[in-house]
Amino acid sequence: MTSSQESDFREKVIGESSSPTEPDVLKILCVGRICLDIVQMCEQFPAEDSTQRSIDYRWQRGGNASNTCTVLSLLGQSCEFLACLSADEHVNFMQNDLRKYKIDYSHCPMIEGIGCPTATIILSLNTGTRTIVYHNQNLPELTVKNFEQLNLAEYSWIHFEGRNIDEMLLMIQRIENYNNSLNGTNNHSKKRMPIMISVELESPRSGPRLLDLLSYTDVAFIAKDFAKNQGFNNMKEVIHTIGQDARLRGAIICAWAEEGAIARTPCGTIVQSPAFPPHKVIDTLGAGDTFNAAVLYYLNKSKVELMRKYKDEEANDINKLGDNTIDDSTVVRRSIKQKNICIENLECNRTKFIDEIVLQRAIKFACCIAGAKVGSKGFDCLDKIFNHILQLDFPIH
Numbered sequence: 187m188t189s190s191q192e193s194d195f196r197e198k199v200i201g202e203s204s205s206p207t208e209p210d211v212l213k214i215l216c217v218g219r220i221c222l223d224i225v226q227m228c229e230q231f232p233a234e235d236s237t238q239r240s241i242d243y244r245w246q247r248g249g250n251a252s253n254t255c256t257v258l259s260l261l262g263q264s265c266e267f268l269a270c271l272s273a274d275e276h277v278n279f280m281q282n283d284l285r286k287y288k289i290d291y292s293h294c295p296m297i298e299g300i301g302c303p304t305a306t307i308i309l310s311l312n313t314g315t316r317t318i319v320y321h322n323q324n325l326p327e328l329t330v331k332n333f334e335q336l337n338l339a340e341y342s343w344i345h346f347e348g349r350n351i352d353e354m355l356l357m358i359q360r361i362e363n364y365n366n367s368l369n370g371t372n373n374h375s376k377k378r379m380p381i382m383i384s385v386e387l388e389s390p391r392s393g394p395r396l397l398d399l400l401s402y403t404d405v406a407f408i409a410k411d412f413a414k415n416q417g418f419n420n421m422k423e424v425i426h427t428i429g430q431d432a433r434l435r436g437a438i439i440c441a442w443a444e445e446g447a448i449a450r451t452p453c454g455t456i457v458q459s460p461a462f463p464p465h466k467v468i469d470t471l472g473a474g475d476t477f478n479a480a481v482l483y484y485l486n487k488s489k490v491e492l493m494r495k496y497k498d499e500e501a502n503d504i505n506k507l508g509d510n511t512i513d514d515s516t517v518v519r520r521s522i523k524q525k526n527i528c529i530e531n532l533e534c535n536r537t538k539f540i541d542e543i544v545l546q547r548a549i550k551f552a553c554c555i556a557g558a559k560v561g562s563k564g565f566d567c568l569d570k571i572f573n574h575i576l577q578l579d580f581p582i583h
């Protein structure tokens with residue numbers, strides 16, 4: 187190997203960054219909606235036409251993608267949120283809260299003259315339910331134009347709320363083009379991993395068309411409400427039936443409240459985790475969003491760890507190359523070549539690292555985090571609980 191070949195190789199395999207403009211830590215982007223949640227916590231669900239006092243009352247920034255960002259951030263993952271923001275009287279509350287949780291919202295378009303979507307939510311301590319009354323006076327949806335403002339080199343993973351399907355497919359197309367542009371040779375940006383894509387199938391209003399998204403995503407979360415609306419009675423049925431869907435390309439994951447969660451690897455192995463219920467269920471608002479964020483966190487981290495492992499091995503091999511006899515160096519070179527192929531496979535086949543062990547740990551971790559969340563108010567308990575859980579039970583290698 188000449189020294190220029192070697193540095194080329196080093197750059198390709200080890201991924202040493204030579205460009206100061208490229209960030210070291212890549213973000214997870216969540217694309218979806220934000221809404222104002224007005225939450226009343228009641229001893230029991232009120233009877234119609236009655237008056238009762240609530241135990242607690244709060245305003246909270248809500249919306250699926252917005253909540254997922256909150257949890258990612260509390261887990262220590264840098265993240266960005268993309269949605270249309272209404273410039274109404276609540277906008278300061280929303281922006282202050284995004285800043286408080288260190289969530290980048292710099293690419294969110296501001297919409298004048300149309301109010302922020304609002305949800306009035308009643309939590310019942312008696313039964314642990316959360317009843318949601320939602321209002322949206324047609325705040326416009328994001329468009330691919332908004333998405334084009336992003337520099338995709340900043341993201342390792344992009345998560346979509348499954349809605350607004352036609353625009354979303356255009357955004358995914360753009361990510362695919364970016365991924366493909368990484369595949370050249372002699373291009374300094376090629377050492378990046380392709381961006382992973384996940385989607386949450388949640389909105390029953392978008393109907394079965396949401397299932398078309400299965401062909402474009404690495405990980406699909408199938409929410410209980412969506413599944414019930416499609417006629418499924420339990421999570422096993424969901425994973426077995428959708429697992430047979432010809433459109434399916436990546437992993438699928440289905441969480442089901444007290445029953446925990448089930449998932450299927452891209453190769454078809456099914457894994458499961460029980461729920462980890464708290465002493466008392468206090469606040470189930472955003473349990474699913476918490477679960478999703480914890481899975482994303484875990485899978486993103488697993489991907490990084492796996493790449494690092496390969497890279498360390500490569501670095502060792504290259505060091506050995508320097509001071510060896512010809513015979514040894516032939517052997518080392520062959521092993522480098524094999525691992526190099528391995529990395530290229532990994533880059534092309536992005537879901538390969540989501541094997542049954544990683545996926546099982548991911549959903550177990552997520553059930554632990556979501557279980558802790560439903561046992562306390564809001565999301566703020568999570569950063570403390572998280573470190574504890576991660577250190578005790580969840581080796582990431």
Ligand SMILES: Nc1ncnc2c1ncn2[C@@H]1O[C@H](COP(=O)(O)OP(=O)(O)O)[C@@H](O)[C@H]1O
Pocket residue numbers: 314409410411441442443444445446447460461462463464467470471472473474475477552553554556557560
């Ligand atoms: N009552 C509960 N007890 C224990 N864990 C729960 C409970 N509700 C939710 N979870 C946890 O949260 C995860 C997501 O639950 P899910 O029902 O999908 O939430 P959502 O109602 O927000 O859609 C479950 O997999 C489980 O780990």
Ligand SMILES: *[C@@H]1O[C@H](CO)[C@@H](O)[C@H](O)[C@H]1NC(C)=O
Pocket residue numbers: 210211212213262263264342379486487490
């Ligand atoms: C997520 O992945 C990106 C690179 O793909 C990495 O920069 C980031 O640190 C990862 N997040 C965590 C918490 O490991």
Ligand SMILES: *[C@@H]1O[C@H](CO)[C@@H](O)[C@H](O)[C@H]1NC(C)=O
Pocket residue numbers: 358359361362363365366369380381383402533534535
């Ligand atoms: C991402 O890149 C890989 C390979 O570079 C490609 O197979 C994949 O289709 C790309 N994009 C998406 C959105 O899947």
Ligand SMILES: *[C@@H]1O[C@H](CO)[C@@H](O)[C@H](O)[C@H]1NC(C)=O
Pocket residue numbers: 366369534
């Ligand atoms: C990436 O490039 C290799 C050859 O350099 C080619 O075989 C492969 O099909 C390409 N992959 C994509 C997704 O374009």
Ligand SMILES: *[C@@H]1O[C@H](CO)[C@@H](O)[C@H](O)[C@H]1NC(C)=O
Pocket residue numbers: 367368370372373374375376
């Ligand atoms: C390298 O890849 C980037 C996309 O990441 C692309 O914009 C650029 O044109 C490529 N450069 C060359 C020399 O191919």
Ligand SMILES: *[C@@H]1O[C@H](CO)[C@@H](O)[C@H](O)[C@H]1NC(C)=O
Pocket residue numbers: 248249250305318320388409472473474475476
């Ligand atoms: C997403 O948000 C909607 C409305 O706020 C809520 O009904 C639903 O439970 C959320 N989904 C998850 C998985 O948390």
Ligand SMILES: *[C@@H]1O[C@H](CO)[C@@H](O)[C@H](O)[C@H]1NC(C)=O
Pocket residue numbers: 452453535537538
């Ligand atoms: C990617 O890997 C999965 C699981 O190993 C496999 O089923 C699939 O055929 C692979 N796809 C490609 C394009 O190599």
